[in-house]
Amino acid sequence: MAIEVLLGSSDGGLAFVPSNFSVSPGEKIVFRNNAGFPHNVVFDEDEIPSGVDASKISMNEEDLLNGPGDVFAVTLSEKGDYTFYCAPHQGAGMVGKVTVK
Numbered sequence: 001m002a003i004e005v006l007l008g009s010s011d012g013g014l015a016f017v018p019s020n021f022s023v024s025p026g027e028k029i030v031f032r033n034n035a036g037f038p039h040n041v042v043f044d045e046d047e048i049p050s051g052v053d054a055s056k057i058s059m060n061e062e063d064l065l066n067g068p069g070d071v072f073a074v075t076l077s078e079k080g081d082y083t084f085y086c087a088p089h090q091g092a093g094m095v096g097k098v099t100v101k
Helices: 088-093
Strands: 002-007 020-023 027-033 071-075 080-085 093-100
Touching: 002 080, 080 088
Parallel strands: 002 027, 020 093
Antiparallel strands: 027 071, 080 093
């Protein structure tokens, strides 16, 4: 199983769609460029379960998904809440949250 999260709403909004969702441990999350790119996916080191290394589950802040349909996939195994953002659009509120339960 995998869940797909769109980067940029179909109406051009700078948002993750869905922006708040849950997965099971080990379930793949596929972030797919949709609109308003470039985008990336960075997990906030202060808003993830303790002991999880944000750099191992995030894109590098300088790396960007530039083309339509470009993807970044991640699998989270530790239960808890993870906050993530798009570095270029964090100031515009492009932030999301996934709960692993």
